[in-house]
Structures are given as C-alpha cells and as structure tokens.
Amino acid sequence: MALPILSAADRQAALKKAADARQKRAALRADIKSGKMTFQGVMKNAEDPIVARMRVVTLLESLPGFGKAKAAKVMADLEISESRRVQGLGARQREMLMDRLG
Numbered sequence: 001m002a003l004p005i006l007s008a009a010d011r012q013a014a015l016k017k018a019a020d021a022r023q024k025r026a027a028l029r030a031d032i033k034s035g036k037m038t039f040q041g042v043m044k045n046a047e048d049p050i051v052a053r054m055r056v057v058t059l060l061e062s063l064p065g066f067g068k069a070k071a072a073k074v075m076a077d078l079e080i081s082e083s084r085r086v087q088g089l090g091a092r093q094r095e096m097l098m099d100r101l102g
Contacts, residue, residue, distance in 0.1 A: 024050045032062040039063060040102045043086075043094065052087035056080060056097075063101070074100060 006014065028050060031037040042059060045051050060071035075082060078096045080089070089097070 021050060021053070025054055028054070029058070029062040032059070033064060035064060040098070043098060043102070046086050046089075046094075052085065054086050055082075056084050056086055056089065057082050059086065060101075 028037065028042070032039070032042060039059075042051055057071050057075055060066050060074055061068060063071075066074075072082070074097075078093065078100065080093055080097075084093075
C-alpha cells in the first residue's frame, strides 16, 4: 500500500495527534504503576482508543510488582503473542488474564 502524500499542515497534525496519544498512554502507565488505576479498571476501559492500542505486554509491565520477565511469563503461560494489543484480545484470552491478575 502506498503512503499518502500529506501536506506540511496534515503532517504536523498527524505528528501532534501521535504525540498526544503517546503522552496519554504514558500517563495511563504511570497511573497503573502508582496504583491509581487497577488492571480491572483498565480492562473495563478497553474500548478507549488509548487503552485499545496499548500492547498487552506493556500493560502487564506497568503493573506494580511486574517487570519484563514476569510479564513475559504470564504472556507465555496464557499463550498470548508479545505483539498482541488490548483491542486484539479474544474473549478467552481476556477472561484468562482477568482470572490470573484480577
């Protein structure tokens, strides 16, 4: 698929939109890490575009007491791909994650 040709203004708008989304995801990860937001709360908001586009492994690594190794182990145990995003979780995978972490 060919990339669309964007004007300078369209390109700047797209860059700003992407930067805003990254900042919102970073703020969400900080809230999860500090305990302001729980895993269950995040999963209830899975329809939110910020949450939906977050990788599951990144979400797990944001949980208090979780690091790269523990998150990778949970992902492997539940047979969830490392590249899977929250919006791409199947009903069974979502249920298994909630049972394991919720």
